[in-house]
Amino acid sequence: MWDVGCVIAIVAFFVVAIAYIAGCDRLAGKDIRQ
């Protein structure tokens, strides 16, 4: 159970980090348009 939880936690963190990249990229696009 712990093993499944730990692997899910690791993958979830990196998915959030990739989403964070997408967010920063959108912010960059918005700032340049303004």
Place this chain on the structure above:
Amino acid sequence: MSANGWFQIFLFFLLVLACAKPLGVYMARVFERERTFADPVFRPLERLIYRLTGVDEAHEMRWTEYGIAMLVFSMVTVVATYAIERLQQVLPLNPQHLGAVAPDLALNTAASFATNTNWQAYVPETTMSYLTQMLTLAYHNFFSAAVGIALAIAFIRGIARRESKTLGNFWVDTTRASLWVLLPLCFVYALLLVSQGVVQNFRPYDQATLVQPQTVTTTGADGKTTSQTITTQTIAQGPVASQEAIKMLGTNGGGFFNANSAHPFENPTPLSDFLQIFSIFLIPGALTATLGKMTRAPAHGWAVFAAMSVLFFAGVSVAYWAEAQPNPLLHGVDQRASQSQAGGNMEGKEVRFGIADSALFATVTTDASCGAVNGMHDSFMPLGGLVPLVNIMLGEVIFGGVGAGLYGMLIFVVKAVFIAGLMVGRTPEYLGKKIEAFDVKMAMLYVLIFPLIVLGFSAIALMMPNLGLSSLANAGPHGLSEILYAYTSATGNNGSAFAGLNANTHWYNLSLASAMLVGRFLMIVPMLALAGNLGKKKLIPPSPGTFPVHTPLFTVLLVSVVLIVGALTFFPALSLGPILEHLLLHAGKTF
């Protein structure tokens, strides 16, 4: 303090200075794919690696693709490390038949080594098999350092390139950092360490019969006292030298043994100690010259080197002075330096290294994100212990971790030129690039994540007696310093520890793993976004109003920005920890 001690500190610095340009220029040539003396050996190997892995060397990546490649690579290696730790009991190279690592500890260790932190909440020689040490931990020592160098190079390209959407290729940069820089340096360095007596073997641990048996008396939880006579000692060993080399050169810091660089098999002689301290700053110092070469502004590279040097000397002076002072609570004890003793506070220090080398090691290992130790920071005098803590809190930008130190300092450079622009009412420029709203937002995001995690987790740990305080050995301001140090070290990806805190609990393993992952990867993202945005900009020719970034004035401004941001963020916490402990120590109280 002694003349001998200062001589060693200046010799160390001069050696770092002397190596900065040749190694820095070599790295610039490697990453710009110019010809070097090592081409006949490494170029065919590099081509072979690309052929085997299907990497297109000519493919250039936007910052988003660069970042995603880095994250996916790191995620796979974290999961693989976790799996190997959990399965080590059924895998080869485990002569001591060590069992599986506990899941929370395995997660903490996987996060720790993948983030270049090397925080160790375990005793390596009784927890990790040789296979785990070599296949996962030593592997991460190489690749977490290589990723750091690659990211710094990507940031430099962002500054150097004009109207370019790309920052290079993550796979190519990481391969070059490992193959052309880290591997050859480690090969030579490991042999030097072996010549000093650092062990390198695959033997099972030896059992030695004690010349004088020892009787140990312990009191159990039920209050009963038991005595046991110890007649044998287990001598742990293994492939230490190879791991030691990358541990120091890659500013990783995770020891093969629990005592780290205080262990005689990891760091046997004063010369091996000197080499270890030097190797921490070797690559970070040289990367400032790489910055100068790749941006065609060598004077700017030296100005950044100068700012780092000023902060280094400030830290080592305070640490050396504080540790050379006698402990005021030891009344009637001769604590003066003489031919028979080092003098000052020798608690937690190795006699063969003494005060100066211990203070220098502690300063350098926390200036950089190394975290190796040759003495116990917890036993330093309060102001001596304050220095390592402050060094990490400043963002480990004083030479810093390989790559991470440079890009961290360049974020401060962006802020320094922004502040200079505000002062004179002009749009700030950095090496011909306008610094605009998005750039400042990303720089601030990078800076704010660090204190948010450090202070947030420390506050939660301090408020939760069953979680944060239950495994704390010291009370009062010293206990606060221990918790604060743990989260600062983890978030800063340093990995050194104030002992006195048992961090191998569910709470600390999971919260520190989170701090390490956030402190590494969520700070890299805004840094890459800033680099990507800088790379796209046009070059503006310098005008009389341009703030020059190669002058002593710039160096002073940069040092001031680093100190002011660090002081404003962490001074309240520091005043309740080591500063209060220093005042109470002189009032006769200890914790």
